[in-house]
Amino acid sequence: MADDALLEAPAPAVAEPATIEELPDGNLARTDAVIQREPGPGIRLSRPHPVRALRSGIGGITAVGVKELRGRVRGRRAFVVLTFYLLFLGLFAWAWELVAERAYVQNASLQGGSAAFASALVGQEVFGALVLVETLLVVFLAPAFTSGAISLEREKQTLDMLAATPISSLAIVVGKLFSALAYVFLLIAASIPLTAIVFVFGGVGPDDVLRAYAVLIVTALGLGSLGLFISAVMQRTQGATVVTFFTVLFLTLGTMFGVLFWNTMSGVNSSTGFLTGSSGVGPIKGRAPEAFLWLNPFAAQYDVICGASDGYGGWCTRLNTITNGAISVTGTGVGNGIFPTPTPAPIGFGTDTSGAGAGGAALPSDLKVGAIEPQPFGIRRDTFWPRSLRAWAILSAVFILASIQLVSPTRRWRWLHRPVRRTT
Amino acid sequence: MTDIVVTRGLVKRYPGTVAVAGLDLAVGDGEIFGLVGPNGAGKTTTLRILATLLRATSGHAEVAGIDVRRNPDAARRVLGFMPDVFGVYDDMKVWEYLDFFARCYGIPGARRRRMISDLLDLVDLGDKRDSYVQSLSRGMQQRLCLAHTLVHDPQVLLLDEPASGLDPRARVELRELLRELRSLGKTIVISSHILPELEELCTAVAIVDHGQVLAHGKVGEIERRLRYGAVIRVGVIGDEVAIATARDHFAADPRVASAAVTTGGQIELGFRGDDENAAQLLSTAIAAGIRVTSFSRAASDLEELFLQVTAGGLAEEQVA
Numbered sequence: 001m002a003d004d005a006l007l008e009a010p011a012p013a014v015a016e017p018a019t020i021e022e023l024p025d026g027n028l029a030r031t032d033a034v035i036q037r038e039p040g041p042g043i044r045l046s047r048p049h050p051v052r053a054l055r056s057g058i059g060g061i062t063a064v065g066v067k068e069l070r071g072r073v074r075g076r077r078a079f080v081v082l083t084f085y086l087l088f089l090g091l092f093a094w095a096w097e098l099v100a101e102r103a104y105v106q107n108a109s110l111q112g113g114s115a116a117f118a119s120a121l122v123g124q125e126v127f128g129a130l131v132l133v134e135t136l137l138v139v140f141l142a143p144a145f146t147s148g149a150i151s152l153e154r155e156k157q158t159l160d161m162l163a164a165t166p167i168s169s170l171a172i173v174v175g176k177l178f179s180a181l182a183y184v185f186l187l188i189a190a191s192i193p194l195t196a197i198v199f200v201f202g203g204v205g206p207d208d209v210l211r212a213y214a215v216l217i218v219t220a221l222g223l224g225s226l227g228l229f230i231s232a233v234m235q236r237t238q239g240a241t242v243v244t245f246f247t248v249l250f251l252t253l254g255t256m257f258g259v260l261f262w263n264t265m266s267g268v269n270s271s272t273g274f275l276t277g278s279s280g281v282g283p284i285k286g287r288a289p290e291a292f293l294w295l296n297p298f299a300a301q302y303d304v305i306c307g308a309s310d311g312y313g314g315w316c317t318r319l320n321t322i323t324n325g326a327i328s329v330t331g332t333g334v335g336n337g338i339f340p341t342p343t344p345a346p347i348g349f350g351t352d353t354s355g356a357g358a359g360g361a362a363l364p365s366d367l368k369v370g371a372i373e374p375q376p377f378g379i380r381r382d383t384f385w386p387r388s389l390r391a392w393a394i395l396s397a398v399f400i401l402a403s404i405q406l407v408s409p410t411r412r413w414r415w416l417h418r419p420v421r422r423t424t
Numbered sequence: 425m426t427d428i429v430v431t432r433g434l435v436k437r438y439p440g441t442v443a444v445a446g447l448d449l450a451v452g453d454g455e456i457f458g459l460v461g462p463n464g465a466g467k468t469t470t471l472r473i474l475a476t477l478l479r480a481t482s483g484h485a486e487v488a489g490i491d492v493r494r495n496p497d498a499a500r501r502v503l504g505f506m507p508d509v510f511g512v513y514d515d516m517k518v519w520e521y522l523d524f525f526a527r528c529y530g531i532p533g534a535r536r537r538r539m540i541s542d543l544l545d546l547v548d549l550g551d552k553r554d555s556y557v558q559s560l561s562r563g564m565q566q567r568l569c570l571a572h573t574l575v576h577d578p579q580v581l582l583l584d585e586p587a588s589g590l591d592p593r594a595r596v597e598l599r600e601l602l603r604e605l606r607s608l609g610k611t612i613v614i615s616s617h618i619l620p621e622l623e624e625l626c627t628a629v630a631i632v633d634h635g636q637v638l639a640h641g642k643v644g645e646i647e648r649r650l651r652y653g654a655v656i657r658v659g660v661i662g663d664e665v666a667i668a669t670a671r672d673h674f675a676a677d678p679r680v681a682s683a684a685v686t687t688g689g690q691i692e693l694g695f696r697g698d699d700e701n702a703a704q705l706l707s708t709a710i711a712a713g714i715r716v717t718s719f720s721r722a723a724s725d726l727e728e729l730f731l732q733v734t735a736g737g738l739a740e741e742q743v744a
Contacts, residue, residue: 056530063527071515156511161572164475164505165528166497409477 064175100125120203143227222392445635504573563594
């Protein structure tokens with residue numbers, strides 16, 4: 001790609017061995033005299049035809065992909081891992097189902113007099129548990145598979161051999177990314193039938209499952225390209241792995257802690273989630289910006305899960321419990337934290353829909369969106385995850401483009417250029 | 425004979441250092457060309473520029489008539505490059521290794537399979553087809569790496585230190601292989617800081633130091649040019665008196681700068697002159713009745729030439 005673009009570069013001021021010659025159709029063509037004198041076999045003298053360029057690009061991606069996948073699925077390892085993964089996921093879902101059953105079916109006060117509704121709650125519980133475990137898996141596996149992709153080639157000096165072939169940097173980067181993600185996608189796809197058991201319990205719609213998988217796939221793509229980018233920047237695989245690991249930690253735990261810190265400092269009431277009217281500290285005022293959490297895959301997934309389990313769904317409140325009250329919901333009424341449970345509660349619960357929060361406090365205006373409020377993150381429920389996906393999609397594209405530049409032996413972006421001192 | 429690899433005024437500058445400082449090369453079609461120089465002379469940088477892996481700061485470089493800077497994609501299709509340290513992929517079989525690189529060149533499937541077995545036969549790895557690359561010996565890996573540069577049947581091979589780290593037997597095998605490739609019409613450019621291996625193999629060499637070519641031409645040609653100012657060892661039959669007489673005879677010649685008797689009873693002459701002058705010196709000595717048993721130059725191999733040329737200013741002036 002980048003090299004094709006070189007062809008378009010304006011000719012340097014230094015006299016090049018070039019001639020202006022009249023072509024039969026009357027157009028003046030600038031051709032290279034040296035090339036004309038002695039063309040080698042199969043040399044393309046002009047820019048490649050777009051279709052041929054596309055075909056050669058796909059060929060390059062296939063070359064890298066086939067090579068990577070051969071290595072990855074060789075022997076029994078890949079299938080043993082897949083088996084144990086499904087086994088673990090199945091056992092986990094089963095265990096969670098038992099726990100949820102105890103909690104909801106045996107607790108008459110939560111049932112609201114409807115056993116069918118309790119079944120739906122169990123379904124939502126199992127769905128949330130499965131989706132979060134899968135997210136955890138993707139969050140760790142996708143960057144781990146890609147964080148060595150480029151640096152390993154560089155360490156083994158095979159990147160030079162690759163770069164000396166006509167394969168494009170784009171093909172190397174995209175081939176590496178998708179072959180690394182192929183296995184993650186396989187694990188994700190293999191879990192779909194397992195996740196489908198939630199339909200037995202009800203309470204989760206097919207659209208919820210689709211949303212959860214969309215978040216999983218985009219998360220895999222985003223964190224995969226993040227790992228690839230770090231791999232392309234760093235010279236050593238060890239360094240790339242460490243940096244990738246800490247970046248992932250920052251995106252998951254770090255952003256969550258940031259929001260918690262912000263809300264505590266700006267005086268968001270830790271038990272109701274309402275703004276207390278405190279002026280905050282310095283620039284920290286009001287509710288934490290939602291964008292803090294855009295790159296947090298768990299936040300996006302929580303939004304999807306909360307969206308499925310409207311009302312008193314355990315997952316919405318559970319997060320608030322984990323974060324120790326600062327983003328919490330108390331009581332059975334309405335919650336107003338970063339992850340408040342939404343109102344109105346589902347039919348059968350009989351809580352108020354008047355817009356009044358717990359303890360009868362009026363909802364702050366920033367939480368009012370239409371008649372249904374408040375929402376997770378203080379925004380309308382089910383609107384957070386698309387924003388998260390959009391952010392990841394844009395970032396993935398940026399990472400991939402930057403990786404291509406870093407892999408290209410003759411980089412065009414000088415500001416990214418870090419010359420490596422060679423021995424000779 | 426046309427020149428297939430050409431560089432003119434090639435310069436590669438890194439912050440704080442100049443790796444290549446105006447390097448001029450011309451490698452004829454079908455040659456085995458040795459790029460010789462000490463570590464840090466700019467050999468690898470030059471090869472990497474030719475292989476389109478580095479962009480020269482200034483200057484011109486072409487392979488088979490293609491400007492590597494302006495048309496790197498086309499250049500990559502006519503050259504095969506082997507880096508100095510060649511890595512192996514884990515979890516990869518020998519045939520898969522070649523298959524992968526053949527795919528990188530966009531070679532269709534049927535041709536790929538045929539070509540892989542041909543290449544494995546050529547580098548004598550036919551029975552290792554299904555072995556894992558990392559299980560091969562170093563010499564075998566080197567030959568496999570050489571095979572990978574051939575998948576697209578390039579005109580020019582750029583081999584960076586191909587013999588480093590190989591045992592003598594593997595070196596001999598590599599040399600035979602390179603000869604065979606030459607007979608197939610390939611032009612081969614080899615860099616090395618170990619000279620004896622190039623001396624027998626190369627049809628032409630360029631001695632490089634500090635990013636510049638110090639001497640350039642056929643091995644014999646360079647040798648002849650550099651003989652001016654060599655040391656001649658003369659063996660003489662006779663007792664100490666006869667040897668002393670012989671020494672005085674040689675010392676009287678205007679071209680002999682110095683004459684000394686070594687502990688072994690040989691006479692060492694610091695001689696300034698070409699082959700013609702040396703022959704003349706020998707014939708007058710014989711005519712004068714000195715019984716010469718041997719008459720030879722001390723600087724007889726590339727190694728010494730190399731040391732002379734890269735040693736310092738004097739040698740550079742002579743070559744220039």
